Amino acid sequence: MEKEKDFPGKDNQVDQKIEQINQQIKMRTQIPKQDFRQEIYKRVISGIILGGVALFFLIKGGILFVFFVSIFSLLASFEIYKLLEMKGEKPFTQIGIAVSTSIPFITFLAPSEVLFALLTFSLIAIFFIQIASREVRGAIDKIMMTYFGIIYTGWLGGAHAVLLRNIGNELQIQNFAKIDTGIFFFLFTVLTTVCADIGAYFAGKKFGKIKLAEKISPGKTLEGFLGGVLLSVISAIFMKIIFQPKGELVVWMFLGFVSAFFGLLGDFAESALKRDVHLKDSGFIIPGHGGVLDRIDSLLFTIPIFYYISKYVLLRL
Numbered sequence: 001m002e003k004e005k006d007f008p009g010k011d012n013q014v015d016q017k018i019e020q021i022n023q024q025i026k027m028r029t030q031i032p033k034q035d036f037r038q039e040i041y042k043r044v045i046s047g048i049i050l051g052g053v054a055l056f057f058l059i060k061g062g063i064l065f066v067f068f069v070s071i072f073s074l075l076a077s078f079e080i081y082k083l084l085e086m087k088g089e090k091p092f093t094q095i096g097i098a099v100s101t102s103i104p105f106i107t108f109l110a111p112s113e114v115l116f117a118l119l120t121f122s123l124i125a126i127f128f129i130q131i132a133s134r135e136v137r138g139a140i141d142k143i144m145m146t147y148f149g150i151i152y153t154g155w156l157g158g159a160h161a162v163l164l165r166n167i168g169n170e171l172q173i174q175n176f177a178k179i180d181t182g183i184f185f186f187l188f189t190v191l192t193t194v195c196a197d198i199g200a201y202f203a204g205k206k207f208g209k210i211k212l213a214e215k216i217s218p219g220k221t222l223e224g225f226l227g228g229v230l231l232s233v234i235s236a237i238f239m240k241i242i243f244q245p246k247g248e249l250v251v252w253m254f255l256g257f258v259s260a261f262f263g264l265l266g267d268f269a270e271s272a273l274k275r276d277v278h279l280k281d282s283g284f285i286i287p288g289h290g291g292v293l294d295r296i297d298s299l300l301f302t303i304p305i306f307y308y309i310s311k312y313v314l315l316r317l
Helices: 002-029 033-060 061-087 093-109 112-130 139-165 167-171 181-207 224-242 249-276 291-295 298-313
Strands: none
Touching: 033 061, 033 181, 033 249, 061 093, 061 139, 061 249, 061 291, 093 112, 093 139, 112 139, 139 167, 139 298, 167 181, 167 298, 181 224, 181 249, 181 298, 224 249, 249 298
16 A cells, blocks of 8 residues: 555656756746747857857868768767666666767768668667676667667758768769759758757747647647748748759749758657756757757757658759
8 A cells, every 4th residue: 555655646746857857838928028039149150159150160061061960860879878767767868879979970981881881889878888887777778768769860860961961972963953953952951950949949939829738738829830831931932032943943943941840840740859858958069058968959850851752852853
């Protein structure tokens, strides 16, 4: 009987922690005007600096861009494994970070078969390390959580960022738009995703009433999502007018919606991970934004989506 009494108490503690996090997030969206302006100022300044650095490496391309992406893979994988450790998991953090950081370089320097081999043998290596430890307790969690970190940060983000940037070279197509094909698609993906995030933030703060998934992300509203879609579509129209890629305008407008939708999904995905360990930010490295994962969570979904849309649909128009 005593054990049965303990479980409700634990559930109540968890519920209280989640409620505290939700209240903190709500307070963040209801901060005084002066604090709000300071928050926006930090976001804008750090966003401009980060955007400028990213644009430099994007235009340079080659191994410099790969190095830039690998830094993000390194930091993101560090944050994801930190979240898992806070959850009580014990992943093989070192091997996870090492593989995640190497994936962008392997993607760029070696044939795709080598990348698939890396993903295959990294899983086998994780099994080997687990077996060599002669420990069975928590084996499933250790193996699955380690590999999850590799797929989430290294494969979704690192590999596909490099693939999307070099898609023009991969398919030998360089006349799709007024600028380099890879630069265009990467820029389109990032711009529409970021604009969706900006539009959702301000529309949600001004008009937000209908919650989309309050337990996962209490600040996300239907009105905010629609504001994000609007600004994402506007940015897509801008890209179409300026760089004149092939395809009808309505196609690029629809892709603006696609970017907003999958960007929101990526945001929710990372938020679910953070709520599970009772955090509102994955880190604090980027002023006004939180951690690296907080900044690239949407891109972890939109970059792979646009790589495959570009490769198998748009570049066949």
